[in-house]
Amino acid sequence: MNIKEICDGIYYVGVNDRTTHRFEALWPLPDGVSYNSYIVKGSAKTALIDGVELSACDRLRENLIATIGDVAPDYLVINHMEPDHSGSVRVLRSMFPDMTIVGNAKTLEMVRGFYGIADNVMRIADGDCIDLGGLSLKFVITPMVHWPETMMTYVAERKALFTGDAFGCFGALCGAVTDSDMNTEPYFPEMYRYYSNIVGKYGMFVGKALQKVANLEMDFICPTHGPVWHEQIDRVVSIYDRLSRYEGEDGVTIVYGSMYGNTEDMAEAIASRLAERGIRNIRMHNASVSHLSYILSDIFRYKGLIVGAPTYSNTLFPPVEAVMNAVKTRELKNRVIGTFGSFTWAPQAVKRINQLMDESKLYCDEVVSVEAKQAPGADAIAECRRLADSVADRILRS
Numbered sequence: 001m002n003i004k005e006i007c008d009g010i011y012y013v014g015v016n017d018r019t020t021h022r023f024e025a026l027w028p029l030p031d032g033v034s035y036n037s038y039i040v041k042g043s044a045k046t047a048l049i050d051g052v053e054l055s056a057c058d059r060l061r062e063n064l065i066a067t068i069g070d071v072a073p074d075y076l077v078i079n080h081m082e083p084d085h086s087g088s089v090r091v092l093r094s095m096f097p098d099m100t101i102v103g104n105a106k107t108l109e110m111v112r113g114f115y116g117i118a119d120n121v122m123r124i125a126d127g128d129c130i131d132l133g134g135l136s137l138k139f140v141i142t143p144m145v146h147w148p149e150t151m152m153t154y155v156a157e158r159k160a161l162f163t164g165d166a167f168g169c170f171g172a173l174c175g176a177v178t179d180s181d182m183n184t185e186p187y188f189p190e191m192y193r194y195y196s197n198i199v200g201k202y203g204m205f206v207g208k209a210l211q212k213v214a215n216l217e218m219d220f221i222c223p224t225h226g227p228v229w230h231e232q233i234d235r236v237v238s239i240y241d242r243l244s245r246y247e248g249e250d251g252v253t254i255v256y257g258s259m260y261g262n263t264e265d266m267a268e269a270i271a272s273r274l275a276e277r278g279i280r281n282i283r284m285h286n287a288s289v290s291h292l293s294y295i296l297s298d299i300f301r302y303k304g305l306i307v308g309a310p311t312y313s314n315t316l317f318p319p320v321e322a323v324m325n326a327v328k329t330r331e332l333k334n335r336v337i338g339t340f341g342s343f344t345w346a347p348q349a350v351k352r353i354n355q356l357m358d359e360s361k362l363y364c365d366e367v368v369s370v371e372a373k374q375a376p377g378a379d380a381i382a383e384c385r386r387l388a389d390s391v392a393d394r395i396l397r398s
């Protein structure tokens with residue numbers, strides 16, 4: 001049980017999940033995930049902000065009883081309908097039949113579509129308020145962070161913003177809830193991974209949402225996953241701002257495939273030269289070994305991206321093609337690019353990588369490429385070093 005009073009009248013009643021292996025049946029959860037749910041208790045009315053995943057309903061119910069006793073919340077505010085939060089809606093409705101479900105038009109359409117519930121609902125619009133007595137809920141519609149219905153809820157009296165997936169991260173909570181009560185460092189890599197895996201495609205909408213809430217005073221950011229942000233609000237907002245603009249940090253991600261080590265030798269030569277040139281953040285992923293989740297996280301984080309692969313069945317080595325397709329889906333932009341590869345008799349890999357780079361509109365200037373026939377000799381390794389110089393030059397002068 002993980003109940004905490006975040007501030008006067010606002011309580012955390014969320015649940016940890018250290019059992020599910022893959023979020024959305026896709027993304028690894030080595031440190032679990034939390035489904036954050038909150039109670040806002042005014043002098044007259046009480047609201048539950050967001051629910052939890054279906055399997056976590058029992059624990060949510062225990063947390064609610066421990067927080068507000070046998071009294072039903074008056075409202076369930078749904079900021080986001082993805083079932084990791086809304087999976088509990090039908091159970092909550094049967095527990096609290098008089099509790100009004102609050103959402104915007106798109107939310108309520110999904111409540112009906114997913115759970116067959118259409119009665120005792122309240123449709124709100126952007127800027128609407130609900131008075132709880134001493135505390136109030138103001139709704140800010142922020143579409144596509146991460147679904148079309150997503151919105152945020154602001155409690156002005158406590159300067160607390162409930163943000164849905166925004167500012168969330170993978171990683172279950174380990175005792176404490178608020179950033180001021182824990183070492184948050186393990187959560188930051190998981191914030192990049194969460195953003196790139198789940199929300200990354202919608203950078204433009206995240207940017208619009210950030211602009212929309214920029215003038216709100218914030219003492220607490222209460223997301224649906226991970227810590228409540230209090231002391232480190234500037235840091236998490238700045239990370240989201242940068243990610244939403246697809247602005248990479250200084251550093252290079254090298255993603256490669258290699259069957260027998262020849263393309264890998266090229267990757268090593270490139271990495272070695274980058275390090276000599278002073279690039280300090282170099283992340284290398286063998287696409288046959290690293291999970292896509294972690295590769296995407298680094299590609300979103302760093303400005304340089306160098307992709308290499310051998311030719312396979314007269315086209316691109318499949319694990320690298322999968323990475324390129326995932327990047328293309330997310331509409332990432334503004335990367336400094338290099339590509340490389342090897343072939344035995346038919347040079348196809350680099351051509352295909354470059355074609356996918358073109359389709360993705362991923363790069364900010366030019367694509368520099370190297371391709372080696374069979375084992376890379378001294379000339380090919382020298383070309384790899386020149387490729388690394390080109391990428392380093394462009395990163396260091398940007």
Ligand code: FEO
Nearest residue numbers: 082084146165224
């Ligand atoms: Fe945490 Fe988009 O769901």
